[in-house]
Amino acid sequence: MDILLHIKESNEHAFEQAFRQWHEKVYAYHFAKTRDESFAEECTQLTFIKLWESRHLLNADLPLEVQLFRIAKTTLIDQLRARLRDNRRLQVIRNLSGQSQEQPQYEPDCSRRIAFALDSLPPTRKKVFMLNRVHGLTYKQIGEELSISDRTVEKHISLALKQLKKILNLVF
Known part of the structure:
Protein backbone atom coordinates (compact mmCIF):
# COMPACT_ATOMS: atom_id res chain seq x y z
CA MET A 1 0.00 0.00 0.00
CA ASP A 2 1.19 3.55 -0.75
CA ILE A 3 2.84 5.55 2.06
CA LEU A 4 0.32 8.34 1.48
CA LEU A 5 -2.61 6.04 2.25
CA HIS A 6 -0.88 4.78 5.39
CA ILE A 7 -0.37 8.35 6.59
CA LYS A 8 -4.03 9.12 5.86
CA GLU A 9 -4.90 6.16 8.10
CA SER A 10 -2.78 7.69 10.92
CA ASN A 11 0.04 5.17 10.61
CA GLU A 12 2.87 6.76 12.61
CA HIS A 13 5.48 4.42 11.13
CA ALA A 14 4.55 5.58 7.62
CA PHE A 15 4.77 9.18 8.76
CA GLU A 16 8.23 8.58 10.25
CA GLN A 17 9.26 6.97 6.97
CA ALA A 18 8.03 10.01 5.03
CA PHE A 19 9.84 12.29 7.47
CA ARG A 20 13.12 10.42 6.98
CA GLN A 21 12.65 10.36 3.21
CA TRP A 22 11.69 14.01 2.71
CA HIS A 23 13.17 15.94 5.66
CA GLU A 24 16.40 16.90 3.90
CA LYS A 25 14.63 18.01 0.72
CA VAL A 26 12.05 20.07 2.59
CA TYR A 27 14.83 21.64 4.68
CA ALA A 28 16.84 22.39 1.53
CA TYR A 29 13.78 24.08 0.01
CA HIS A 30 13.30 26.29 3.07
CA PHE A 31 17.01 27.04 3.39
CA ALA A 32 17.28 27.98 -0.30
CA LYS A 33 14.45 30.48 0.17
CA THR A 34 15.61 31.97 3.49
CA ARG A 35 19.37 31.36 3.89
CA ASP A 36 18.67 31.03 7.62
CA GLU A 37 19.42 27.62 9.13
CA SER A 38 17.28 27.92 12.26
CA PHE A 39 14.36 29.48 10.38
CA ALA A 40 14.58 26.76 7.72
CA GLU A 41 14.59 24.06 10.40
CA GLU A 42 11.61 25.65 12.13
CA CYS A 43 9.68 25.82 8.85
CA THR A 44 10.62 22.21 8.09
CA GLN A 45 9.36 21.00 11.46
CA LEU A 46 6.13 22.97 11.03
CA THR A 47 5.69 21.49 7.57
CA PHE A 48 5.75 17.97 8.94
CA ILE A 49 3.52 18.92 11.86
CA LYS A 50 0.98 20.31 9.40
CA LEU A 51 1.30 17.21 7.25
CA TRP A 52 0.42 15.03 10.24
CA GLU A 53 -2.36 17.32 11.47
CA SER A 54 -3.97 17.49 8.03
CA ARG A 55 -3.36 13.86 7.09
CA HIS A 56 -7.10 13.19 6.75
CA LEU A 57 -7.30 15.91 4.08
CA LEU A 58 -4.57 14.44 1.87
CA ASN A 59 -5.61 13.69 -1.68
CA ALA A 60 -4.93 10.06 -2.60
CA ASP A 61 -4.78 11.07 -6.30
CA LEU A 62 -1.81 13.41 -5.83
CA PRO A 63 1.71 12.25 -4.98
CA LEU A 64 2.79 12.81 -1.38
CA GLU A 65 5.75 14.89 -2.59
CA VAL A 66 3.47 17.39 -4.35
CA GLN A 67 1.24 17.78 -1.30
CA LEU A 68 4.20 17.98 1.08
CA PHE A 69 5.83 20.77 -0.90
CA ARG A 70 2.52 22.66 -1.09
CA ILE A 71 2.42 22.48 2.68
CA ALA A 72 6.08 23.56 2.80
CA LYS A 73 5.37 26.55 0.59
CA THR A 74 2.35 27.71 2.58
CA THR A 75 4.23 27.15 5.84
CA LEU A 76 7.09 29.29 4.59
CA ILE A 77 4.71 32.04 3.51
CA ASP A 78 2.87 31.91 6.85
CA GLN A 79 6.13 32.06 8.81
CA LEU A 80 7.49 34.94 6.71
CA ARG A 81 4.24 36.84 7.25
CA ALA A 82 4.44 36.17 10.98
CA ARG A 83 8.04 37.40 11.02
CA LEU A 84 6.99 40.52 9.12
CA ARG A 85 4.14 41.12 11.60
CA ASP A 86 6.56 40.71 14.49
CA ASN A 87 8.98 43.16 12.89
CA ARG A 88 6.15 45.66 12.37
CA ARG A 89 5.09 45.28 16.00
CA LEU A 90 8.66 45.81 17.13
CA GLN A 91 8.90 48.90 14.93
CA VAL A 92 5.64 50.23 16.39
CA ILE A 93 7.03 49.64 19.86
CA ARG A 94 10.27 51.40 18.95
CA ASN A 95 8.42 54.31 17.37
CA LEU A 96 6.09 54.71 20.33
CA SER A 97 8.88 54.46 22.87
CA GLY A 98 11.18 56.80 20.96
CA GLN A 99 13.83 54.14 20.32
CA SER A 100 15.86 54.24 17.15
CA GLN A 101 16.61 51.26 14.93
CA GLU A 102 20.18 51.04 16.27
CA GLN A 103 19.27 50.64 19.93
CA PRO A 104 19.42 47.23 21.60
CA GLN A 105 16.36 45.10 22.28
CA TYR A 106 13.77 46.64 24.56
Whole structure:
Protein backbone atom coordinates (compact mmCIF):
# COMPACT_ATOMS: atom_id res chain seq x y z
CA MET A 1 0.00 0.00 0.00
CA ASP A 2 1.19 3.55 -0.75
CA ILE A 3 2.84 5.55 2.06
CA LEU A 4 0.32 8.34 1.48
CA LEU A 5 -2.61 6.04 2.25
CA HIS A 6 -0.88 4.78 5.39
CA ILE A 7 -0.37 8.35 6.59
CA LYS A 8 -4.03 9.12 5.86
CA GLU A 9 -4.90 6.16 8.10
CA SER A 10 -2.78 7.69 10.92
CA ASN A 11 0.04 5.17 10.61
CA GLU A 12 2.87 6.76 12.61
CA HIS A 13 5.48 4.42 11.13
CA ALA A 14 4.55 5.58 7.62
CA PHE A 15 4.77 9.18 8.76
CA GLU A 16 8.23 8.58 10.25
CA GLN A 17 9.26 6.97 6.97
CA ALA A 18 8.03 10.01 5.03
CA PHE A 19 9.84 12.29 7.47
CA ARG A 20 13.12 10.42 6.98
CA GLN A 21 12.65 10.36 3.21
CA TRP A 22 11.69 14.01 2.71
CA HIS A 23 13.17 15.94 5.66
CA GLU A 24 16.40 16.90 3.90
CA LYS A 25 14.63 18.01 0.72
CA VAL A 26 12.05 20.07 2.59
CA TYR A 27 14.83 21.64 4.68
CA ALA A 28 16.84 22.39 1.53
CA TYR A 29 13.78 24.08 0.01
CA HIS A 30 13.30 26.29 3.07
CA PHE A 31 17.01 27.04 3.39
CA ALA A 32 17.28 27.98 -0.30
CA LYS A 33 14.45 30.48 0.17
CA THR A 34 15.61 31.97 3.49
CA ARG A 35 19.37 31.36 3.89
CA ASP A 36 18.67 31.03 7.62
CA GLU A 37 19.42 27.62 9.13
CA SER A 38 17.28 27.92 12.26
CA PHE A 39 14.36 29.48 10.38
CA ALA A 40 14.58 26.76 7.72
CA GLU A 41 14.59 24.06 10.40
CA GLU A 42 11.61 25.65 12.13
CA CYS A 43 9.68 25.82 8.85
CA THR A 44 10.62 22.21 8.09
CA GLN A 45 9.36 21.00 11.46
CA LEU A 46 6.13 22.97 11.03
CA THR A 47 5.69 21.49 7.57
CA PHE A 48 5.75 17.97 8.94
CA ILE A 49 3.52 18.92 11.86
CA LYS A 50 0.98 20.31 9.40
CA LEU A 51 1.30 17.21 7.25
CA TRP A 52 0.42 15.03 10.24
CA GLU A 53 -2.36 17.32 11.47
CA SER A 54 -3.97 17.49 8.03
CA ARG A 55 -3.36 13.86 7.09
CA HIS A 56 -7.10 13.19 6.75
CA LEU A 57 -7.30 15.91 4.08
CA LEU A 58 -4.57 14.44 1.87
CA ASN A 59 -5.61 13.69 -1.68
CA ALA A 60 -4.93 10.06 -2.60
CA ASP A 61 -4.78 11.07 -6.30
CA LEU A 62 -1.81 13.41 -5.83
CA PRO A 63 1.71 12.25 -4.98
CA LEU A 64 2.79 12.81 -1.38
CA GLU A 65 5.75 14.89 -2.59
CA VAL A 66 3.47 17.39 -4.35
CA GLN A 67 1.24 17.78 -1.30
CA LEU A 68 4.20 17.98 1.08
CA PHE A 69 5.83 20.77 -0.90
CA ARG A 70 2.52 22.66 -1.09
CA ILE A 71 2.42 22.48 2.68
CA ALA A 72 6.08 23.56 2.80
CA LYS A 73 5.37 26.55 0.59
CA THR A 74 2.35 27.71 2.58
CA THR A 75 4.23 27.15 5.84
CA LEU A 76 7.09 29.29 4.59
CA ILE A 77 4.71 32.04 3.51
CA ASP A 78 2.87 31.91 6.85
CA GLN A 79 6.13 32.06 8.81
CA LEU A 80 7.49 34.94 6.71
CA ARG A 81 4.24 36.84 7.25
CA ALA A 82 4.44 36.17 10.98
CA ARG A 83 8.04 37.40 11.02
CA LEU A 84 6.99 40.52 9.12
CA ARG A 85 4.14 41.12 11.60
CA ASP A 86 6.56 40.71 14.49
CA ASN A 87 8.98 43.16 12.89
CA ARG A 88 6.15 45.66 12.37
CA ARG A 89 5.09 45.28 16.00
CA LEU A 90 8.66 45.81 17.13
CA GLN A 91 8.90 48.90 14.93
CA VAL A 92 5.64 50.23 16.39
CA ILE A 93 7.03 49.64 19.86
CA ARG A 94 10.27 51.40 18.95
CA ASN A 95 8.42 54.31 17.37
CA LEU A 96 6.09 54.71 20.33
CA SER A 97 8.88 54.46 22.87
CA GLY A 98 11.18 56.80 20.96
CA GLN A 99 13.83 54.14 20.32
CA SER A 100 15.86 54.24 17.15
CA GLN A 101 16.61 51.26 14.93
CA GLU A 102 20.18 51.04 16.27
CA GLN A 103 19.27 50.64 19.93
CA PRO A 104 19.42 47.23 21.60
CA GLN A 105 16.36 45.10 22.28
CA TYR A 106 13.77 46.64 24.56
CA GLU A 107 13.50 45.58 28.17
CA PRO A 108 11.68 42.30 28.92
CA ASP A 109 8.56 43.87 30.41
CA CYS A 110 8.24 46.38 27.56
CA SER A 111 5.67 44.29 25.73
CA ARG A 112 3.58 44.19 28.91
CA ARG A 113 3.72 47.99 29.06
CA ILE A 114 2.81 48.27 25.39
CA ALA A 115 -0.11 45.90 25.94
CA PHE A 116 -1.24 48.03 28.90
CA ALA A 117 -1.05 51.17 26.77
CA LEU A 118 -2.97 49.55 23.91
CA ASP A 119 -5.61 48.22 26.29
CA SER A 120 -6.16 51.75 27.57
CA LEU A 121 -7.39 52.83 24.13
CA PRO A 122 -11.12 52.89 23.46
CA PRO A 123 -12.14 49.68 21.62
CA THR A 124 -12.71 51.21 18.17
CA ARG A 125 -9.55 53.30 18.34
CA LYS A 126 -7.54 50.26 19.40
CA LYS A 127 -9.01 48.16 16.57
CA VAL A 128 -8.27 50.86 13.99
CA PHE A 129 -4.73 51.29 15.31
CA MET A 130 -4.01 47.55 15.32
CA LEU A 131 -5.44 47.06 11.83
CA ASN A 132 -3.22 49.84 10.50
CA ARG A 133 0.01 49.61 12.46
CA VAL A 134 0.19 45.89 13.19
CA HIS A 135 -1.71 44.27 10.32
CA GLY A 136 -0.70 46.85 7.72
CA LEU A 137 -4.15 47.71 6.39
CA THR A 138 -4.59 51.04 4.63
CA TYR A 139 -6.99 53.69 5.89
CA LYS A 140 -9.29 52.83 2.99
CA GLN A 141 -9.26 49.10 3.81
CA ILE A 142 -9.96 49.81 7.48
CA GLY A 143 -12.75 52.21 6.57
CA GLU A 144 -14.38 49.59 4.37
CA GLU A 145 -14.00 46.87 7.00
CA LEU A 146 -15.42 48.99 9.82
CA SER A 147 -17.88 50.99 7.71
CA ILE A 148 -16.32 54.33 8.61
CA SER A 149 -14.78 57.07 6.49
CA ASP A 150 -11.08 57.31 5.69
CA ARG A 151 -11.02 60.61 7.56
CA THR A 152 -12.44 58.94 10.68
CA VAL A 153 -9.77 56.24 10.43
CA GLU A 154 -7.12 58.95 10.16
CA LYS A 155 -8.53 60.69 13.24
CA HIS A 156 -8.54 57.43 15.24
CA ILE A 157 -4.90 56.79 14.33
CA SER A 158 -3.88 60.32 15.25
CA LEU A 159 -5.67 60.17 18.61
CA ALA A 160 -4.32 56.68 19.32
CA LEU A 161 -0.74 57.81 18.69
CA LYS A 162 -1.17 60.84 20.96
CA GLN A 163 -2.71 58.74 23.71
CA LEU A 164 -0.11 55.96 23.41
CA LYS A 165 2.80 58.40 23.47
CA LYS A 166 1.39 60.08 26.56
CA ILE A 167 0.88 56.75 28.37
CA LEU A 168 4.22 55.32 27.29
CA ASN A 169 6.08 58.42 28.41
CA LEU A 170 4.60 57.83 31.87
CA VAL A 171 5.53 54.14 32.05
CA PHE A 172 8.94 54.32 30.37
